[in-house]
Structure formats: C-alpha cells, structure tokens
Amino acid sequence: MNRTPRLTSFRKLPLAYLAGATASLLIAGPAGAQLVLPEGLDSPLRPYYVQVSQTLSYDSNLFREQSDKDSDVISSTALTGGFDQQIGRQRIFGNAGVSGNVYQDNDQLNGIGYNLLLGLAWEAGSRLNGTARVRSSQNQASFADYGSFSADRTGKNREQANVLDLSAQYGRGVVGLEAFTNHTDISYSDGGFSNRDRKSSTVGGGLRFRPGGPWSFGLTARFTEGEYPDTVDLSTGETVSDDYDRRDVDLTAQYRATGRSVLSARISHTDEEHDLVTARDFNGITGALSWVYAVTGKTTVRTSLSRNTGTGTGSRFLPGELLAPSDPLAPAPTQTGTVSYLTDARRSDSLNVSADWEATAKIAVNASVGYSRDRYDTRFVEGAGDDSGSTGNTKSLSLAASYALSRAWSLGCGLAYYSRDSEISTSTGSFGYDATTAYCSAALRLQ
Numbered sequence: 001m002n003r004t005p006r007l008t009s010f011r012k013l014p015l016a017y018l019a020g021a022t023a024s025l026l027i028a029g030p031a032g033a034q035l036v037l038p039e040g041l042d043s044p045l046r047p048y049y050v051q052v053s054q055t056l057s058y059d060s061n062l063f064r065e066q067s068d069k070d071s072d073v074i075s076s077t078a079l080t081g082g083f084d085q086q087i088g089r090q091r092i093f094g095n096a097g098v099s100g101n102v103y104q105d106n107d108q109l110n111g112i113g114y115n116l117l118l119g120l121a122w123e124a125g126s127r128l129n130g131t132a133r134v135r136s137s138q139n140q141a142s143f144a145d146y147g148s149f150s151a152d153r154t155g156k157n158r159e160q161a162n163v164l165d166l167s168a169q170y171g172r173g174v175v176g177l178e179a180f181t182n183h184t185d186i187s188y189s190d191g192g193f194s195n196r197d198r199k200s201s202t203v204g205g206g207l208r209f210r211p212g213g214p215w216s217f218g219l220t221a222r223f224t225e226g227e228y229p230d231t232v233d234l235s236t237g238e239t240v241s242d243d244y245d246r247r248d249v250d251l252t253a254q255y256r257a258t259g260r261s262v263l264s265a266r267i268s269h270t271d272e273e274h275d276l277v278t279a280r281d282f283n284g285i286t287g288a289l290s291w292v293y294a295v296t297g298k299t300t301v302r303t304s305l306s307r308n309t310g311t312g313t314g315s316r317f318l319p320g321e322l323l324a325p326s327d328p329l330a331p332a333p334t335q336t337g338t339v340s341y342l343t344d345a346r347r348s349d350s351l352n353v354s355a356d357w358e359a360t361a362k363i364a365v366n367a368s369v370g371y372s373r374d375r376y377d378t379r380f381v382e383g384a385g386d387d388s389g390s391t392g393n394t395k396s397l398s399l400a401a402s403y404a405l406s407r408a409w410s411l412g413c414g415l416a417y418y419s420r421d422s423e424i425s426t427s428t429g430s431f432g433y434d435a436t437t438a439y440c441s442a443a444l445r446l447q
Contacts, residue, residue, distance in 0.1 A: 048083040049447035051097075057439035062106065063154055064143045064433040070154075073104040094118040101140070109156050113139040130168035137161050141188060144418065144433070157190035169208070178220070179205035200226030206250070218252040231276055242276040248286070260294040272309065282309050282346060298358040307349045347375045362404040370396040376422075376431070392422030392431050413440040 055076040061069040080097030096116045103109045119133040141159040167180040182202040188194065206220025224246040231242040248268045255263045267287040274280045288306040295301055354368035372394045400414030415438045422431035 047085060047447075048081070049445060050081045051079070051443055051445040053078045053080075053441055053443035055439055055441035057437065059435060059437050061433055061435035062143065064146065064435060065153075066432045069435075070106070072106055075102045075104075076100070089123040091121040092119070093121070106154070108154070109140060111140070111156060111158070113137075115139075127172055128168065128170050130166070132167075133163075133165045135161070135163045135165075141193070144420075144435075155190060157188055157193060160187045160189070161185070171208070174210055174212070176208040176210070177205070178208055178218075179203075194230040195228065195232060197230055198226060198228055200224055204248075214256045216254045218250070220250045220252070222246075222248040222250065224248075228277075233276060240276065242274055242280075244272060244274040244280065246270065246272040262292045263290070265289045270309065280346065284347075300356045301353070302355075303351075303353045305349075305351050307347065309347055349373045363401065365401045366399070368396075368398045370394075390422065392420055394418070394420040408444055408446060410443050410445065411441070412443075414438065 053076075055078070057074045057076070058071070059074065060071045062072045063070055076099050078097055078099035080095060082093070082095030084093040085091065094117055096114075098112060098114045100112055101110060115135070115137040117133065117135045119131065121129075121131050123129040138158050138160045141157045143153070146153055162185045164183040165180070166182075168178065170177045180202075181204070182200075184198070184200045184202075186199075187197045202222055202224040204220055204222035206218060209217045209219075211217075226244050226246070228242040228244075230239055232238070233240050248270050250266055250268045252264070252266045254265075257263065265288070267285065270282060270284060270286045272280070272282040286307045286309065288304065288308075290302070290304040293301050293303075350370065350372040352368065352370040354366060357365045357367075359365055374392045374394065376390050376392060396416065396418045398414065398416035400412065402410060402412040404410050415436075417434075417436050419434040420432050
C-alpha cells in the first residue's frame with residue numbers, strides 16, 4: 001500500500017515528574033463527579049494561586065467488574081499551583097500539582113499522580129495570533145476502560161500522557177486562515193497493556209468565514225499519522241508496530257442566537273487505515289453538536305452530542321471545539337466525547353447534558369446525565385469470536401455541590417452512578433458493570 005511519508009515520531013516531552021492532582025481542584029474528586037465552569041464563560045484573570053486539598057471518596061465497584069465487586073475508600077491529598085500573567089500583548093499561564101492517593105483495602109494502588117499544563121496565548125500584529133499548550137500527566141488508568149485486557153486487572157497501571165498543541169489564526173475580517181498541530185504520546189506502566197501504547201501526530205488547517213451577524217463557518221482538513229508500537233501480529237506471534245493514517249475533512253458552524261445561547265456544530269468525513277489491525281479501520285461520518293444556554297444569570301445548561309473513534313482521542317484542536325484561552329485554569333482536554341485513551345471502541349456515539357446552578361453567592365450545584373453507545377471490534381477481544389463487532393451502552397448520572405466558606409476555604413461533595421451493559425463476555429469477564437461513587441473534599445486556596 002502506498003503511504004504518505006511519515007511525520008517525525010513524537011517523543012516523550014522532557015517534563016519533570018512533578019505536577020497535577022487527581023483531586024487537585026476542590027470540586028473535582030477522584031470519584032469522577034466534577035463541577036466546573038461552563039466552557040466559554042470567562043473567569044477573572046488570576047496572577048497566581050496555590051491550593052492544598054484533602055478528598056475522601058468511595059467507590060462501590062473499584063475494578064468495574066460485573067460480579068465480585070470490590071469496594072474501597074480512597075484518600076487523596078493534593079497540592080496545586082497556577083499562574084496567569086499578561087506580558088504586553090502576550091499571555092502565559094499554567095498550573096501544576098501533585099497528589100498522593102491512599103487506598104484503604106487495595107494498597108497496591110497507592111502512589112503519586114501529577115498533572116502539568118503550560119500555555120501561551122500570543123499575538124503578532126493586528127491579524128496574527130495563536131496559542132501553544134503543553135500538558136503532561138500520570139495517573140492510574142481508568143478501570144472502566146479495561147475491556148478485553150487479559151493482563152492483571154487489579155494492579156497499579158499508570159497512564160502517562162504527553163500532549164503538545166499549537167494553533168495560529170490569521171485575519172480578523174470576513175475570511176481568516178488557521179493552522180494547527182497536535183502531538184500525543186500515551187504509554188502504560190503495566191507491561192500487559194503495552195499493546196495500547198500509542199503515538200500520533202496531527203497537522204491541519206483551513207478557512208474561517210464570518211459573514212457577520214450570529215453566524216460563523218469553517219472548512220478544515222486534518223491529517224494524522226500514528227502508531228501502536230507494541231502490537232502482536234496474530235499470524236506470526238511477533239510484536240510489531242501497527243501504523244495508521246487518518247484523514248478528516250471538517251465542516252463547522254457556530255450560531256450565537258443571543259448573548260445567552262451558543263450553538264456549535266462539526267461534521268467530518270473520517271478515513272482511517274491501519275497497516276496491521278485492519279479491524280481498526282474506519283470510513284464514515286464523525287462529528288459533534290453542542291449547545292450552551294444560559295437560562296438565567298445563575299443557571300447554565302450544556303448539551304453535547306458526538307461521534308468519534310478510539311484513535312480520534314489524540315486530535316486536540318478539533319475546529320469549533322477549542323478551549324477558550326480566556327479560561328487558563330481549565331484542564332486542556334485531549335479527547336473528544338467520552339472515548340478514553342484506553343479503549344476497545346471502534347466508534348462511540350455519546351450524549352451528555354449538564355446544568356450549573358449558582359444557588360447563592362457561595363453555593364454552586366452541578367447535575368449531569370450521560371449516555372454512550374460504543375461499538376467494539378471483537379478482533380480486540382480475546383475469545384469473543386469473529387470481527388463482526390458488538391455494542392455496549394454506558395449510562396451515567398452525577399450530582400455535585402460546592403460551598404465557599406470564605407475567599408480561601410471551600411467544601412465540595414459529589415455523588416455519581418455508572419452502568420454499562422454489553423453482550424460481550426470474555427475469559428477476563430464481561431464488559432458490563434455498575435458502580436456508585438461519592439466524594440467530599442476541603443480546600444484552602446490562596447491567590
């Protein structure tokens with residue numbers, strides 16, 4: 001097969017082992033429930049902040065098994081810090097944190113997690129601007145995504161993610177140009193998961209059209225080259241690299257009906273081809289639709305609908321889905337929809353609805369509901385039969401609240417329920433599970 005010359009492989013970024021907490025923000029606990037600012041809503045610039053937090057959480061089914069559920073209580077102590085500094089027309093921002101996680105019964109999972117984000121929002125002249133972000137993190141891989149793995153399902157398995165994003169835009173008039181690139185490197189500390197290590201490099205660009213009024217449109221193209229470097233060739237038993245190419249053409253639109261409502265849409269044609277594991281090939285339509293509506297000055301509802309593939313989680317700069325640079329404290333997402341880096345899903349269709357309510361000046365509440373229908377390639381599933389594929393349905397509910405005792409002290413608690421049903425059952429167990437999680441957290445923040 002004729003292949004385009006490959007981009008230079010993205011090597012792990014030389015970032016220090018320090019940074020990020022699985023429960024570093026008061027309102028985000030390791031139980032998984034989160035209370036965050038709606039995307040696109042600005043928060044006041046903060047020259048710096050330092051925070052220490054303590055979180056206790058409970059998980060009724062830690063390893064996401066259908067039977068023989070193992071519950072546990074987890075303690076997470078986190079130290080985080082961040083800054084946001086304007087220097088002339090440029091702005092630099094970042095945050096870093098480290099957390100120690102202690103499990104009451106499964107002490108083999110005890111360890112340190114970290115996250116690090118560093119970014120630059122730059123301008124050159126009146127028409128050229130862009131952003132640069134680098135992120136590094138290391139945390140326990142999600143047991144909910146273990147799927148068909150025959151490796152140890154209860155041991156420590158650190159997911160290391162290094163991501164670099166660059167973007168540039170030219171023109172502030174009716175027509176503008178944009179270019180972007182993303183480099184992603186994902187690896188796992190447990191050797192039994194090495195076949196899910198992944199590297200990818202994406203480049204893209206296109207046009208932006210702003211005819212005036214509430215509408216704006218975009219047409220872009222993306223090209224991704226990636227590899228799963230430790231894939232087992234079933235015909236020979238050798239460990240080789242499964243290289244793949246992915247091409248996406250994106251048509252985007254945004255409609256700002258009022259200052260309270262924003263509707264964004266992306267529809268893409270995706271063509272993905274793998275050298276070795278052809279069951280991962282995909283040719284079809286992917287996309288996303290989101291609506292942010294400020295019902296009142298204190299209540300905001302967010303609705304999103306998306307379709308993506310497992311390898312699509314490395315494309316950070318998806319047109320119409322960029323993280324607003326005015327929100328420097330938000331984590332830079334490197335995945336779209338609910339698809340995890342660690343996944344057997346060939347395609348996922350997901351729907352999520354959440355509501356943020358400022359009950360008082362000190363109390364904030366978030367509620368969310370989610371649904372995802374995942375199609376798995378049974379080629380990845382040990383002992384599951386042919387390559388025809390199968391499906392799973394995942395549902396989630398969550399409720400979280402935070403209370404600001406003072407400018408420095410805050411409290412937060414959350415509760416969530418997760419359920420997945422699937423017809424797939426393998427030697428390592430069923431894909432199906434249900435779990436209930438809860439957490440409470442306290443934080444001291446100086447800024």
